[in-house]
Amino acid sequence: MRALTIIKSEHQNLAAVLYSMEHLVGEIDNGKHPDFAVFHGLFTYIDRFLDEYHHPKENRYLFPAVLARAPDTADLIQELGRQHSEGETLFVEMLKALSAYEFSGASEFPRFRDSLLKYTAFERHHALLEENELLPRAREVLEASDWESIDAAFGENQDPMFGDQWDSEFSVLFARLVNSLPTPLGLGDAWK
Ligand SMILES: [Fe+2]
Numbered sequence: 001m002r003a004l005t006i007i008k009s010e011h012q013n014l015a016a017v018l019y020s021m022e023h024l025v026g027e028i029d030n031g032k033h034p035d036f037a038v039f040h041g042l043f044t045y046i047d048r049f050l051d052e053y054h055h056p057k058e059n060r061y062l063f064p065a066v067l068a069r070a071p072d073t074a075d076l077i078q079e080l081g082r083q084h085s086e087g088e089t090l091f092v093e094m095l096k097a098l099s100a101y102e103f104s105g106a107s108e109f110p111r112f113r114d115s116l117l118k119y120t121a122f123e124r125h126h127a128l129l130e131e132n133e134l135l136p137r138a139r140e141v142l143e144a145s146d147w148e149s150i151d152a153a154f155g156e157n158q159d160p161m162f163g164d165q166w167d168s169e170f171s172v173l174f175a176r177l178v179n180s181l182p183t184p185l186g187l188g189d190a191w192k
């Protein structure tokens, strides 16, 4: 069941990144000038962490195991899987809006802000749905043999697809992110 703790802590990391993104568009709304590299860093982190690491682990290990033990979760699991795809679509929209904003300037900011806020609300809601509905069912219905493979995938890098290369890559990305985020979010200079 170690995977449950790991999933929750991965959701907490995600929540911190989503909060940072919302805080930064608030800064721009207050007249500050953005450092676009910070958004690129945040988005790269999210892309690697959420769409290439966290969600595939859920899709591949957690969802099928819960579905096999509790067929009544079929609708919930289908919806969560659909949300993984929709999140990727919203992410691409946000990225395009960032590109337009960076290239064309302030007139494109509202579209960027709106797509970013739509994305953060969506991913926050998704993680809550998992925590409130899926994880309690997983705790209830999964057996020790199920947890073995799920814990291995989420835990100590025993899965070749999610090996320790990922862990070191995330540490490097995360450290760069913290260094670039403006204070008080990180160690970078405040936006002016
Ligand atoms: Fe998910």
Ligand SMILES: [Fe+2]
Residues within 6 Å of the ligand: 007, 011, 054, 058, 127, 130
């Ligand atoms: Fe999740």
